Amino acid sequence: xxxxxxxxxxxxxxxxxxxxxxxxxxxxxxxxxxxxxxxxxxxxxxxxxxxxxxxxxxxxxxxxxxxxxxxxxxxxxxxxxxxxxxxxxxxxxxxxxxxxxxxxxxxxxxxxxxxxxxxxxxxxxxxxxxxxxxxxxxxxxxxxxxxxxxxxxxxxxxxxxxxxxxxxxxxxxxx
Amino acid sequence: xxxxxxxxxxxxxxxxxxxxxxxxxxxxxxxxxxxxxxxxxxxxxxxxxxxxxxxxxxxxxxxxxxxxxxxxxxxxxxxxxxxxxxxxxxxxxxxxxxxxxxxxxxxxxxxxxxxxxxxxxxxxxxxxxxxxxxxxxxxxxxxxxxxxxxxxxxxxxxxxxxxxxxxxxxxxxxxxxxxxxxxxxxxxxxxxxxxxxxxxxxxxxxxxxxxxxxxxxxxxxxxxxxxxxxxxxxxxxxxxxxxxxxxxxxxxxxxxxxxxxxxxxxxxxxxxxxxxxxxxxxxxxxxxxxxxxxxxxxxxxxxxxxxxxxxxxxxxxxxxxxxxxxxxxxxxxxxxxxxxxxxxxxxxxxxxxxxxxxxxxxxxxxxxxxxxxxxxxxxxxxxxxxxxxxxxxxxxxxxxxxxxxxxxxxxxxxxxxxxxxxxxxxxxxxxxxxxxxxxxxxxxxxxxxxxxxxxxxxxxxxxxxxxxxxxxxxxxxxxxxxxxxxxxxxxxxxxxxxxxxxxxxxxxxxxxxxxxxxxxxxxxxxxxxxxxxxxxxxxxxxxxxxxxxxxxxxxxxxxxxxxxxxxxxxxxxxxxxx
Numbered sequence: 149x150x151x152x153x154x155x156x157x158x159x160x161x162x163x164x165x166x167x168x169x170x171x172x173x174x175x176x177x178x179x180x181x182x183x184x185x186x187x188x189x190x191x192x193x194x195x196x197x198x199x200x201x202x203x204x205x206x207x208x209x210x211x212x213x214x215x216x217x218x219x220x221x222x223x224x225x226x227x228x229x230x231x232x233x234x235x236x237x238x239x240x241x242x243x244x245x246x247x248x249x250x251x252x253x254x255x256x257x258x259x260x261x262x263x264x265x266x267x268x269x270x271x272x273x274x275x276x277x278x279x280x281x282x283x284x285x286x287x288x289x290x291x292x293x294x295x296x297x298x299x300x301x302x303x304x305x306x307x308x309x310x311x312x313x314x315x316x317x318x319x320x321x322x323x
Numbered sequence: 324x325x326x327x328x329x330x331x332x333x334x335x336x337x338x339x340x341x342x343x344x345x346x347x348x349x350x351x352x353x354x355x356x357x358x359x360x361x362x363x364x365x366x367x368x369x370x371x372x373x374x375x376x377x378x379x380x381x382x383x384x385x386x387x388x389x390x391x392x393x394x395x396x397x398x399x400x401x402x403x404x405x406x407x408x409x410x411x412x413x414x415x416x417x418x419x420x421x422x423x424x425x426x427x428x429x430x431x432x433x434x435x436x437x438x439x440x441x442x443x444x445x446x447x448x449x450x451x452x453x454x455x456x457x458x459x460x461x462x463x464x465x466x467x468x469x470x471x472x473x474x475x476x477x478x479x480x481x482x483x484x485x486x487x488x489x490x491x492x493x494x495x496x497x498x499x500x501x502x503x504x505x506x507x508x509x510x511x512x513x514x515x516x517x518x519x520x521x522x523x524x525x526x527x528x529x530x531x532x533x534x535x536x537x538x539x540x541x542x543x544x545x546x547x548x549x550x551x552x553x554x555x556x557x558x559x560x561x562x563x564x565x566x567x568x569x570x571x572x573x574x575x576x577x578x579x580x581x582x583x584x585x586x587x588x589x590x591x592x593x594x595x596x597x598x599x600x601x602x603x604x605x606x607x608x609x610x611x612x613x614x615x616x617x618x619x620x621x622x623x624x625x626x627x628x629x630x631x632x633x634x635x636x637x638x639x640x641x642x643x644x645x646x647x648x649x650x651x652x653x654x655x656x657x658x659x660x661x662x663x664x665x666x667x668x669x670x671x672x673x674x675x676x677x678x679x680x681x682x683x684x685x686x687x688x689x690x691x692x693x694x695x696x697x698x699x700x701x702x703x704x705x706x707x708x709x710x711x712x713x714x715x716x717x718x719x720x721x722x723x724x725x726x727x728x729x730x731x732x733x734x735x736x737x738x739x740x741x742x743x744x745x746x747x748x749x750x751x752x753x754x755x756x757x758x759x760x761x762x763x764x765x766x767x768x769x770x771x772x773x774x775x776x777x778x779x780x781x782x783x784x785x786x787x788x789x790x791x792x793x794x795x796x797x798x799x800x801x802x803x804x805x806x807x808x809x810x811x812x813x814x815x816x817x818x819x820x821x822x823x824x825x826x827x828x829x830x831x832x833x834x835x836x837x838x839x840x841x842x843x844x845x846x847x848x849x850x851x852x853x854x855x856x857x858x859x860x861x862x863x864x865x866x867x868x869x870x871x872x873x874x875x876x877x878x879x880x881x882x883x884x885x886x887x888x889x890x891x892x893x894x895x896x897x898x899x900x901x
Contacts, residue, residue, distance in 0.1 A: 161522065162521075162522050165471070166459055166460075166463065166469065166470070166471075169460055169463050170463050170464075173463055173464045177464065210649070211646070211649075211650055214645055214646030214647075214648075214650070215646050217645070217646065218644060218645070218646045220467065220468040220488055220520060220522065220523045221468075221522050221523075222522060223521070223522045318521060
């Protein structure tokens with residue numbers, strides 16, 4: 149209970165200006181640094197889905213979910229440990245084109261990691277990789293040896309193994 | 324004569340569509356919500372609304388405070404005594420930021436407020452225009468909800484939602500920021516009250532099983548103890564709580580914001596819990612076998628050290644806000660929902676009972692507190708006046724029927740400890756935020772909401788000077804509030820801590836005060852200063868008999884301390900009597 153875990157916070161909310169500020173303030177007030185945050189449309193029209201990754205003890209996690217859930221524009225907030233979600237992150241590497249020909253190992257790394265070459269031009273090429281955090285970390289380590297011009301990684305997106313009864317909930321709320 | 328406003332005839336008038344400006348729509352929305360009084364301060368970005376307030380002055384009364392912070396506090400006082408939504412209005416920039424302290428106070432004390440701020444024209448947003456400030460961003464952490472309107476057509480729906488959100492469930496402040504162009508814009512106005520918001524569930528469902536479980540624990544308890552909070556007042560559950568207490572014979576204590584929900588004189592009302600609460604309820608919190616918390620949130624000023632708080636007891640928590648459950652104190656049974664509904668379902672499941680030996684323990688500890696603390700506070704033998712004896716005199720003369728609006732500090736603790744209350748919603752104070760300067764403006768709002776009641780502000784010499792300019796509002800509006808300043812020429816509570824925990828290093832707590840009586844008289848408010856015990860009764864009598872506002876300064880002992888006291892970090896049962 150008192151050990152920190154990486155939790156996936158899932159929020160279903162209205163798509164309104166200012167809610168990002170309101171949610172981030174809940175973390176900021178408690179001096180909590182989030183690992184990543186992603187907000188997108190969800191399976192329900194006009195409903196946003198948030199995926200926030202955060203290291204916390206379960207006790208704190210529960211309290212913070214309570215604080216998030218009580219916001220007027222939040223439909224429902226959940227938290228899940230990693231093993232209860234299916235998730236992906238994606239990343240981009242920009243690397244000098246010369247290296248693609250000079251360092252044959254790079255081609256092997258790309259092939260083995262199932263990464264994809266997005267574009268190649270005379271000066272640089274761009275690799276994209278989607279996967280779990282450790283896969284991306286590995287690829288990053290392997291490519292760093294040769295020199296990476298730019299690297300960026302997306303926030304995590306996740307779906308849960310259990311069912312999300314948001315539509316039912318929305319219907320009930322409308323009465 | 325002022326036209327009588329009712330919700331029904333206001334709505335009837337508004338039921339047709341008409342083409343009006345955004346600012347006129349704002350006034351019509353307020354009328355439709357039954358708003359009769361609002362507090363505010365004009366300025367550039369809100370001028371179109373003030374222009375409409377001028378035209379509608381026979382229907383809606385705008386009170387010009389002397390500072391926007393006090394508009395918010397006055398609206399809070401209005402809301403706290405009436406149970407209605409208080410409304411404050413201000414211009415953009417500094418006008419809006421000045422509201423923030425009042426909004427934060429309302430947020431932490433769950434007071435329903437709607438604050439309307441003007442904003443620069445929408446084409447100027449983000450350009451650092453004159454008096455532009457991101458008030459939606461600034462107010463986000465201290466509002467229940469907020470929203471910026473940039474089109475007149477949004478006004479009716481957003482304001483309807485604002486009132487609904489402010490008042491429903493656990494109440495709180497809502498801020499609506501309206502750009503100047505939206506105030507000028509013409510549109511087809513129609514008003515519809517808000518009755519639901521799809522993402523918002525104001526009152527959680529109550530699980531019947533939790534009520535049964537609570538009843539079982541209560542029925543089998545040998546030493547049950549109730550602590551109620553403001554949830555009882557906000558949920559209008561005073562009568563049902565009284566029935567629960569009387570049927571079960573359970574001693575019941577209150578948090579500072581729960582004060583007055585049950586009359587002080589009730590035999591099972593055992594006083595206040597918390598840092599400066601009564602001895603018995605604090606000590607016996609750590610002796611009860613079932614602790615029944617109703618509409619309260621286990622604030623740190625109530626619990627002291629959580630590691631040693633009521634560890635021996637089963638905890639039942641009746642609570643409307645699910646986020647409060649297990650936040651500070653782990654509960655055994657959490658009954659979610661509205662206090663009145665939950666207690667109504669609980670009552671028939673409870674056995675008729677009494678706990679004479681357990682109640683006797685409270686009486687025994689009261690005797691100790693009386694001998695050690697109360698006697699000296701109320702019947703002092705030393706020369707200097709005490710704050711307690713001023714409260715005692717007020718109790719005697721008002722017979723416990725006055726509403727007491729207290730500020731923050733020693734006098735507040737004394738007022739809450741010693742004021743007698745017969746009527747609910749009579750203790751108006753800044754509990755959670757501890758806002759000095761709250762009382763004078765809040766008393767204005769309270770008196771205007773309940774003109775038939777005696778409203779007495781009890782303020783220290785420090786807090787009084789934080790909002791002393793509101794004497795101007797009292798003067799202009801002729802609000803007959805009674806102002807009692809308990810002057811010890813110190814920031815007393817801070818000085819008390821300096822004495823107890825900082826080896827009497829009185830850093831910046833001594834006050835060199837002006838002639839308060841002369842200042843009051845400058846506003847043509849009747850005033851007097853009492854320095855001797857023998858003059859106190861006559862002075863209080865004169866104050867209570869005065870038809871208009873009255874200022875009474877009482878010079879009290881400089882270095883008196885408030886006891887009992889639970890030092891920060893100590894256990895409730897380690898409460899000190901001196």
